[in-house]
Amino acid sequence: MQSKIVGGGGGLPPAFSLIPSLNKTFTFHQILVLIITFVAYASFHASRKPPSIVKSVLGPSLEQESNNGWAPFNGTEGTKRLGELDLAFLSSYALGMYFAGHLGDRIDLRLFLVFGMMGSGILTVAFGLGYWMNVHLLGFYMTVQIVCGLFQSIGWPCVVSVVGNWCGKEKRGLIMGVWNSHTSVGNIVGSVVASSVLDSGWGWSFALPGGLVIVSGLVVFMCLVVSPRDLGFEEPGKEIEMSLAADTVEEDKEDDDVGLLETIDLDDDDDSLSAIGFLDAWKLPGVAPFAFCLFFSKLVAYTFLYWLPYYLRHQAVAGVYISHKTAGILSTVFDIGGVFGGISAGFISDMIKARALTSVVFLSLSIPVLIMYRVYGSVSMFINIGLMFISGLLVNGPYALITTAVAADLGTQDSIKGNGRALATVTAIIDGTGSVGAALGPLLAGYISSRGWNSVFFMLIVSIFFAGLFLVRLAKAEIKEMSSSGELIASSGP
Numbered sequence: 001m002q003s004k005i006v007g008g009g010g011g012l013p014p015a016f017s018l019i020p021s022l023n024k025t026f027t028f029h030q031i032l033v034l035i036i037t038f039v040a041y042a043s044f045h046a047s048r049k050p051p052s053i054v055k056s057v058l059g060p061s062l063e064q065e066s067n068n069g070w071a072p073f074n075g076t077e078g079t080k081r082l083g084e085l086d087l088a089f090l091s092s093y094a095l096g097m098y099f100a101g102h103l104g105d106r107i108d109l110r111l112f113l114v115f116g117m118m119g120s121g122i123l124t125v126a127f128g129l130g131y132w133m134n135v136h137l138l139g140f141y142m143t144v145q146i147v148c149g150l151f152q153s154i155g156w157p158c159v160v161s162v163v164g165n166w167c168g169k170e171k172r173g174l175i176m177g178v179w180n181s182h183t184s185v186g187n188i189v190g191s192v193v194a195s196s197v198l199d200s201g202w203g204w205s206f207a208l209p210g211g212l213v214i215v216s217g218l219v220v221f222m223c224l225v226v227s228p229r230d231l232g233f234e235e236p237g238k239e240i241e242m243s244l245a246a247d248t249v250e251e252d253k254e255d256d257d258v259g260l261l262e263t264i265d266l267d268d269d270d271d272s273l274s275a276i277g278f279l280d281a282w283k284l285p286g287v288a289p290f291a292f293c294l295f296f297s298k299l300v301a302y303t304f305l306y307w308l309p310y311y312l313r314h315q316a317v318a319g320v321y322i323s324h325k326t327a328g329i330l331s332t333v334f335d336i337g338g339v340f341g342g343i344s345a346g347f348i349s350d351m352i353k354a355r356a357l358t359s360v361v362f363l364s365l366s367i368p369v370l371i372m373y374r375v376y377g378s379v380s381m382f383i384n385i386g387l388m389f390i391s392g393l394l395v396n397g398p399y400a401l402i403t404t405a406v407a408a409d410l411g412t413q414d415s416i417k418g419n420g421r422a423l424a425t426v427t428a429i430i431d432g433t434g435s436v437g438a439a440l441g442p443l444l445a446g447y448i449s450s451r452g453w454n455s456v457f458f459m460l461i462v463s464i465f466f467a468g469l470f471l472v473r474l475a476k477a478e479i480k481e482m483s484s485s486g487e488l489i490a491s492s493g494p
């Protein structure tokens with residue numbers, strides 16, 4: 001347990017006034033924060049999944065039925081309109097990410113996160129209302145998705161900043177690899193919920209996940225503690241900093257009593273640390289390469305997120321086409337692989353202490369696996385599921401690692417002298433840049449799929465190649481550092 005200090009960083013959530021017994025050990029609160037933020041962001045992703053599940057219902061179907069799709073997404077231009085709908089959401093999400101991170105370093109993270117969750121939930125439900133209100137205007141759906149993307153962009157910088165406050169660097173890759181499975185878990189929950197009610201009307205596929213975000217937002221409002229300092233605990237990793245600061249103050253005590261008061265006040269108030277500038281954050285070592293790597297990694301991951309159920313519905317497996325519902329549920333295999341990918345990438349990167357090298361290896365292996373999935377995925381259901389699982393593991397591993405442990409490492413590195421106010425900004429830059437790629441991937445898939453799925457997979461493979469290319473230099477530096485450490489250990493041996 002961490003030792004306590006005097007003072008806190010801000011007001012406590014209502015649950016701590018209603019249930020005084022919640023004020024327990026540091027470890028208890030650390031686990032509670034991880035659980036709450038996990039649920040919060042899983043609900044965000046659950047509400048993003050419905051568009052991919054209902055694509056096969058809204059868009060052109062395989063059979064020439066009288067009820068062929070839902071205007072304006074049916075007809076020969078249907079897949080393009082669906083791709084544009086994805087672009088509307090993801091481009092506003094990417095744009096909003098930069099601003100959300102900037103604001104997240106300056107205002108109450110708990111209230112800001114709740115604001116984003118409530119808005120996301122309401123707008124997800126609003127999209128589903130288009131079914132019951134019989135809306136066929138493209139502008140309506142585009143507007144809802146654009147505004148929803150802005151609200152959704154608030155989530156990631158907030159939850160990463162909160163987790164970064166509570167978790168030190170020790171085993172950060174493994175802890176955040178497990179925690180980041182909320183992305184895949186949310187996708188799985190969203191897929192299962194949206195698919196299970198699809199036969200009752202596609203509006204329910206949006207209404208239920210939207211309601212889940214709203215309920216999760218209420219839990220965040222009632223229970224989430226943003227920083228250990230709000231409960232009087234030291235932040236992980238701050239002990240050495242405070243010890244060094246105390247020694248310095250002791251030496252200068254006789255000369256500068258005012259300085260002592262200012263130093264103590266600095267520790268008690270995060271606002272006294274100026275938040276890092278947007279351009280300055282871009283200049284931090286490693287930020288740009290990882291940001292551009294994530295651009296291409298998320299392009300691939302989100303193409304699967306938004307188009308995999310549609311692909312499964314329109315590709316015969318062992319000569320048989322599966323139903324809308326089965327395609328939606330089957331697509332969760334990719335996300336289950338993603339859970340194992342995020343955890344394994346985090347564990348391996350902790351073990352070898354090389355984030356970039358781990359990412360490059362995962363990305364390199366994913367290229368032949370995607371080729372095999374395209375070529376052999378239609379042979380049998382067993383082969384399709386196996387290759388889909390491995391694809392999810394290898395594609396989502398680097399994506400999960402970069403958006404969590406890497407972002408936290410870069411936002412708390414030594415070059416910014418422990419300025420925790422940089423964390424949300426760095427996180428937003430990395431994930432915001434990645435989200436630009438996430439916006440382009442589904443859009444391009446919507447247009448390219450009309451020329452055949454081989455072209456879509458070619459786009460994915462080229463994107464993975466460039467993702468790995470941006471990290472080659474950093475990976476080489478890590479290998480060199482590992483070699484130097486090995487030689488140092490060998491030379492100091494008996």
